Amino acid sequence: MSTPIGLTIKDKTRNQKICLLATWLRRLLSTRKIKGFRLMANFWESIRSGILKNNAIQIVEPASTLQEEEDPVPEEFVLVEKSHPDGEVQQIIFSSGGDVDVYELQALCDKVGWPRRPLSKLATALQNSYMVAALHLVRKLPDQEGNEEKKLIGMARATSDHAFNATIWDVLVDPSYQGQGLGKAMVEKMIRTLLQRDIGNITLFADSKVVEFYQNLGFEPDPEGIKGMFWYPRY
Amino acid sequence: MLTRNVAAPSSLCPILPYDWQFQVSDQLLFPHNLNPNLNRCCSTRKIKGFRLMANFWESIRSGILKNNAIQIVEPASTLQEEEDPVPEEFVLVEKSHPDGEVQQIIFSSGGDVDVYELQALCDKVGWPRRPLSKLATALQNSYMVAALHLVRKLPDQEGNEEKKLIGMARATSDHAFNATIWDVLVDPSYQGQGLGKAMVEKMIRTLLQRDIGNITLFADSKVVEFYQNLGFEPDPEGIKGMFWYPRY
Numbered sequence: 359m360s361t362p363i364g365l366t367i368k369d370k371t372r373n374q375k376i377c378l379l380a381t382w383l384r385r386l387l388s389t390r391k392i393k394g395f396r397l398m399a400n401f402w403e404s405i406r407s408g409i410l411k412n413n414a415i416q417i418v419e420p421a422s423t424l425q426e427e428e429d430p431v432p433e434e435f436v437l438v439e440k441s442h443p444d445g446e447v448q449q450i451i452f453s454s455g456g457d458v459d460v461y462e463l464q465a466l467c468d469k470v471g472w473p474r475r476p477l478s479k480l481a482t483a484l485q486n487s488y489m490v491a492a493l494h495l496v497r498k499l500p501d502q503e504g505n506e507e508k509k510l511i512g513m514a515r516a517t518s519d520h521a522f523n524a525t526i527w528d529v530l531v532d533p534s535y536q537g538q539g540l541g542k543a544m545v546e547k548m549i550r551t552l553l554q555r556d557i558g559n560i561t562l563f564a565d566s567k568v569v570e571f572y573q574n575l576g577f578e579p580d581p582e583g584i585k586g587m588f589w590y591p592r593y
Numbered sequence: 594m595l596t597r598n599v600a601a602p603s604s605l606c607p608i609l610p611y612d613w614q615f616q617v618s619d620q621l622l623f624p625h626n627l628n629p630n631l632n633r634c635c636s637t638r639k640i641k642g643f644r645l646m647a648n649f650w651e652s653i654r655s656g657i658l659k660n661n662a663i664q665i666v667e668p669a670s671t672l673q674e675e676e677d678p679v680p681e682e683f684v685l686v687e688k689s690h691p692d693g694e695v696q697q698i699i700f701s702s703g704g705d706v707d708v709y710e711l712q713a714l715c716d717k718v719g720w721p722r723r724p725l726s727k728l729a730t731a732l733q734n735s736y737m738v739a740a741l742h743l744v745r746k747l748p749d750q751e752g753n754e755e756k757k758l759i760g761m762a763r764a765t766s767d768h769a770f771n772a773t774i775w776d777v778l779v780d781p782s783y784q785g786q787g788l789g790k791a792m793v794e795k796m797i798r799t800l801l802q803r804d805i806g807n808i809t810l811f812a813d814s815k816v817v818e819f820y821q822n823l824g825f826e827p828d829p830e831g832i833k834g835m836f837w838y839p840r841y
Binding site: 475479480482483485486487515517518519520521522523525527549558559560561562563564565566569572573575576577578579580581582583584585586587588589590591592593 | 766797806813814817821827833836
């Protein structure tokens, strides 16, 4: 900030205060977050209208997405609820608390065709991820009191330094449940949670086939020529 | 029949024929009966990586050894290093001056970085300011924090030494599969000597020894070549690094 000639010390201090205020306002109205949240609001509306195919399906999330910018993303909530004519209720539940059974995860990774990894390392990876998001399908049968089936149908996790950077790994949705916007919802929730924890640099490495999927979520490949690099990748 | 030649008697890891990998995969499904050291050496990628690192280390050595006063104090055999864990702290470069002053550049991966010194170093390389508390949090929650310190031992003062942070690099990881290297920096006054390369090379070796095989990073366009020379490949098989709404 350059000071024009002829200003008194009092003027300079006032200018500094104005500059500080401007910086604070600029940060508050951070274009990126507003742009991001506006786009997320539109995105969430499109998910909603996509899923609401019949009256039996309810989206149970709060209606106001601007309010969500204030309220923290709950650690667990119902994403989709479907009531069947026979009384069975199916819910798809999002959770970011990391309650993923490693055996179920291994089965899910098999289902999507990923190469096998040692169970112990899978467990270690889950324990040492900053965030583990999961989608569970819960089926509540009409006649059985309290009995319900719970099945893992999606997962995503992120490593982070808890301050600046996060990298999302291992995003997967059961093929039987793909195409419904569940993967998008899961990643979108993760992003929102990370932003609320003030982790502003959210990154990932995308296979060429899913680059567009992540672009639609707001990710940009090679911004300003920054390249993602791997040490001697094995093919 | 599998053949192997044992090289240096003191080394635990034999020199393997180049096609070792293929012999194993043809004849064995589960190499339980293999010496675990051999099993670790069987990975073609690791052998290739370590051969290249050995050559790279030789080139660093010859680059730094400009006069007799500078000694590289690392063990001579790089093949032995494949077995021995990278020590948490060791002298990378030692320089003795005619007046008796000894300068050492010490590598450490134990994370002993003073956050105020780090802030000053980030300023020196021209990086935008970040809150101190977040810097401290980031250091505490990084899987590995590597640092380079310049230590000056003056000839007349007994036991007194100056210690200055001149480089740092850190990595986040899930402790199992993936690691991402962030914030690699070397004091501009000490750049161009191969210190940054040595630091990153040590980090890679430590990560590999902990069986973390997927080592990644995001490189500004100007330093992509620097990391290529260390064995990193951009966009392998079309995999793209992506950022959520990056701010410019």
